[in-house]
Amino acid sequence: MLYFHMQCIKCGSNKIVKNGFKKLKTAKVQKYKCQDCNKYFTGAEKFHHLTENQKRQVFMLLDQGYKKHHIAKELGVYLRAIQYCIEMENKKEEDYSSSSNV
Numbered sequence: 001m002l003y004f005h006m007q008c009i010k011c012g013s014n015k016i017v018k019n020g021f022k023k024l025k026t027a028k029v030q031k032y033k034c035q036d037c038n039k040y041f042t043g044a045e046k047f048h049h050l051t052e053n054q055k056r057q058v059f060m061l062l063d064q065g066y067k068k069h070h071i072a073k074e075l076g077v078y079l080r081a082i083q084y085c086i087e088m089e090n091k092k093e094e095d096y097s098s099s100s101n102v
């Protein structure tokens with residue numbers, strides 16, 4: 001059994017095994033599987049994907065007036081991940097407001 005120094009994007013477990021490859025248009029990426037929650041993911045996702053718990057912390061710290069790069073430092077994640085998380089959240093709100101207007 002192979003273990004890696006990486007965390008599950010969903011539950012944060014480090015019981016990660018390699019699980020074949022995922023074919024993209026431009027490249028082949030390594031797929032991983034979490035043995036704790038059975039979540040499949042690729043190594044690329046960890047750069048922009050936060051766990052639900054991390055997302056909660058991001059918005060909590062934003063509320064407290066933290067800057068994005070401080071939050072990234074605080075949580076030990078990439079600034080890009082924070083930006084992506086906020087973008088996604090804004091998108092959700094836009095989708096929601098536009099659909100409620102119809």
Ligand SMILES: [Zn+2]
Pocket residue numbers: 008009010011012013034035036037038039
């Ligand atoms: Zn997991």
